[in-house]
Amino acid sequence: MVSIRFTDGSSRECNEGATFLEILKGHDKGILKKTVAVKVNGALYGLKEPLCASSAPVYVEPVPLETKEGLELCRHSAAHVMAQAVKSLYGGVKLAIGPAIEDGFYYDFDTDRPFTPEDLEKIEAKMKEIIKVDYPFTGESLSKDAALGLFKGMGEGYKEEIISELKGDSVSIYKQGDFIDLCRGPHLPSTGWIKAFKLLSSAGAYWRGSEKNRMLQRIYGTAFASKAALDEHIARMEEAKKRDHRKLGRELDLFTTSEDIGAGLVLWHPHGATVRRIIEDFWKAEHVNAMYDIVYTPHIAVVDLWKKSGHWDFYRENLFSPMDVEGQDYIVKPMNCPFHIQIYKSRLRSYRDLPVRYAELGTVYRYERSGVLHGLLRVRGFTQDDAHIFMTPDQLEGEIKGVLNFTLYILKAFGFNEFDIYLSTRPEKYVGSLDNWAKAEAALKAALESTGLPFSIDPGEGVFYGPKIDIKIKDVIGRSWQCSTIQVDFNLPERFDVTYRDEAGKESRPIMIHRALMGSLERFFGCLVEHYAGAFPTWLAPVQAVILTVTERNDAYAAEVYKTLKGRGIRAELDVRNEKLGFKIREGQLRKIPYQLVIGDKEMSEGKVAPRRRGGETLPAQTVEEFIEAVEAECVAGAAR
Template identity: 65%
Template sequence: MIRLLKEGNITELDKRELIDLIKESQAIAIKVNGVLKDLSALDSINSHDTLEIVSQNSPEGLEILRHSTAHVMAHAVKELFPDVKVTIGPAIEDGFYYDFDRESSFTEEELRKIEKKMQEIIKARKPFIRREISKEEAIKLFENLGEDYKIEIINEIEDDKVSIYEEGGFVDLCRGPHIPHTGMIKAFKLLNVAGAYWRGDEKNKMLQRIYGTAFPSKEELEAYLRFLEEIKKRDHRRLGKQLRLFDISDEIGAGLIIWLPNGAVVRKVIEDFWKDEHLKAGYQLLYTPHIAKLELWNKSGHLDFYRENMFAPMSVDEVAYQLKPMNCPFHIQVYKSELRSYRDLPLRFAELGTVYRYERSGVLHGLLRVRGFTQDDAHIFCTEENLEEEIQKVLDFTIFILSTFGFDNYEIYISTRPEKYVGTLENWDRATNALEQALKERNLPYQIDPGEGVFYGPKIDIKIKDVLNRAWQCSTIQVDFNIPERFDITYRGKDGYEHRPIMIHRALMGSLERFMGVLIEHYAGAFPTWLSPVQAVIMTISEKHINYAENIYKKLRDEGLRVKLDRENEKIGYKIRQATLDKIPYMLIIGDKEAEGGRITVRLRSGENLELIELEKFIELVKKEIKERKNIKEVPK
């Protein structure tokens, strides 16, 4: 009899019953005592082993399916391009990739040829056969095949033996497991090609990486491809250019953002809202320098734990200075500028502080991964007695800010102590407990993300979900007992003695650049009216209506609306199309009946026309919408 673990329960089956169950469940692999193995491992199972069935629809099964598809892709590439060398080909989230050493990039036409060859291999239903051989045998095998990268990997393996997989004459170094045969691949698609350095090191050779995806069914694949098309439509880099929001120039430098006039308007609206709400919440606003003496970062601990993310220091009057990667040491200095009492606490400092961090050129991505960005940063200095309450207030503030921008779904994580850290275990436990208790008090569900805290303390990370249900890391709340100790900051307590405050680091939006990128993709560039760089455009049907249109333009400007007047001598259909492409919320059309009746015709960017209304009524409606920061009918579904 064989012990089968299913949904937490163990059932004993004979081998025939097990085989029938495996066929019924469309299994592609098994777990033996918790270890993933090929289905062929059934032959070696003992009665004391515990078995689990892995179906292709499970997360582990889907990963195996995609990993096997990556092998089939490598097989197809080798058949079509024998001189290409293969490197590694793992499954990743939503798909797989394989890196190839080839001087030129693969073209779209070549990708289609590779897909066609893959279909031939799949149709042949060739089995994946696993073998364990000695390292010496493996090196000799891959030397004969001319696969230098495989030999490099083998030489780094500590075990005496390695496993290889063969299917249809193609041999690859791999731990496995794999699907039983190639015919189990039902739906796949090669997506794109990108450059990738061997082992991710810019000093190594540039390889050609082919990305693809695979699913258990064609329906799932087609749904995913539709999802990718929607992502393309919402790509903030494309929309940023179309809507003239931001630019990145090689002449200025990679990862450095230029905010164009339209983007600058949106940023101003965000900043004004952020500042007003922080003042209401009892924060004091700060501005701090962009550089400081290098010694400041040594004292804060950033040089020891964060140096690889910092730009090289510069020399000023023979003293080393550093572009700031963080704002916190500056806020510490503000705290130290006066003697502090328990009556002053909690003390809340907030700053839209621009910081600079080194990122490899290969990971830079529009607004989402940059080298210079503005954090909506704040630091709260408090006593241990009011720590939990302050965390709860920050949670409430975060949720208010996010919901105002249209984000009501999120995932919350507590990131715990990393391997490399400062401070005592006791302080780490106190800080982690305070974060957990605050979340429990607010009835907010959370998960633990082990080892992902920052070097000075644990943190709450909030990942917002956009309209496509993609998660984006933005908000963070961090408790820090350590930096106050490093800088020796104190406050005088009720007892007349000096005590050490606790420091809370927090960012609600994360960075303005990243948050703007997420906003663009969430709304597909069609911002709610309160955020839109141009809220209304006035368009005339003919030149004789310009005087009336100019009067309307002046009235709207006087009311504080962001409005544009389109005086161009073009057909009204062209003007409407252009305003729609620019995603302007309201189009005010002026013709004979509007000019004669002293009214306006209003068209929404969705294509809906409102009734002919008085200008004053329109102003009242739009100002109410802006004040409430709502535009529900304009939020993409």
């Protein structure tokens, strides 16, 4: 007998060998119905697995379907069902891997013929049949040799490869119907437990993600606890689609790319450029405030500079080819750092000068392979909000703290209040002394701790030249965007022999940090567009107010109002087109302009305007002055958040 304690406080005695399904009997039916697995002393087990002998009490926690672990298990089972369907429909298909992933699952198949959308429908239909038959998932343990023999006999070469790389002597396999797969498990009790799933897309994917390997065909799908939850997820995907910055970029006339210009190169249209200008002005003012010196540097430089920096060796495949200038090779810059270093080195520096903070909105060009380009998020020419800080070693922690707080302040100003923060530590290949690494990591950690924000540590994920902090921002609908990065660099100061004179008059090596808060203006802007779904807050909106006339009689007065607004720095437009008011309202609404100022005979006679907010709310008629003051107040509040 094994003594079992449940998380609800109850306990009972069970025979060893009893399945968890049996053990849970007697539990509340409501709970039981939702339970898809159990956690036994913290480890996940399927409901049909037997209880092992134990002298100590065993803690059993039911895992409901709608939890993260429950869904993961369900999705993994769905991946198996999909594989079963594919194998029964298409001969000669070999299985690779089929894990549950965030928001769904996939399975990679080796097949000569890629899957079409029609195939997906067929597979989905087959899966429904399999689910209806309700095949039980049964797991068993095999010796490695036996498993190798089994999968070899089935012609499943990828499974053989996986088995031979697994540690331990035995592996587990799972079956449902005539389908057998190598699998760690656990699974749902049977296929019928899959309540709501959908296949989403197919795509090529290299075996183990390496281009050197054969390309497989991957099918993505997802599964949820209920049809309602699945529908909700699909609605979320549609919402994300609506917010797509590439779609909104065109609709709101913010930016375009053109094949006549070249892939990955962005044209900022007047409205997008206005938003960018406001971001840049804000950025500059805040940097001056935060004691940075703003600098400008060229777009091209002699290639030797990049040989010296190491970029030419480490980064070659991302650099554009050199151009010949009077017999000397130049390249467009992929980074700003060597230029800032040159400015630093233009004269002798004293410890009294430090820290030196150079900031630049520096436009850089990097060659990205055509397949990875993506809207504004992955481009070939972009502007970094870059800065390099040179400091003495004992200034490091204070500077990092300063940068970190500054970063959060700037990000919050743009409406981002949730962050995922990561500290990446020393990788296997690194430059610099262990001592310096330890100090720098400690300084980054201390700075992070001082913010009181949670962060996680990515061991070994630092860049070869130093540890770093990455900040991902979360947008309104919960998606993460990598923007900010703060990196310590032990490499470049050495390579460029950057020095300062310390208190003793001796030549010393400063520490350098690179940092970008928004990352690149292109990416950050794309992120902003999606965050706000194109409806920028008033302080950022390219057009803040559009003046709408009711009839021609109002034109002259409207023009006066327009002039007043422009004179006061409000970004206004005048719409005196011969259209009905409803038409103009609709258009202004679709353009997501924060305010529409209606002017008819009534407003004209009273010397007022009738504002209407973007959401549809009509404000009481007011004087132009009142409106201007309200907008000004709103903008100050917006930028200073």
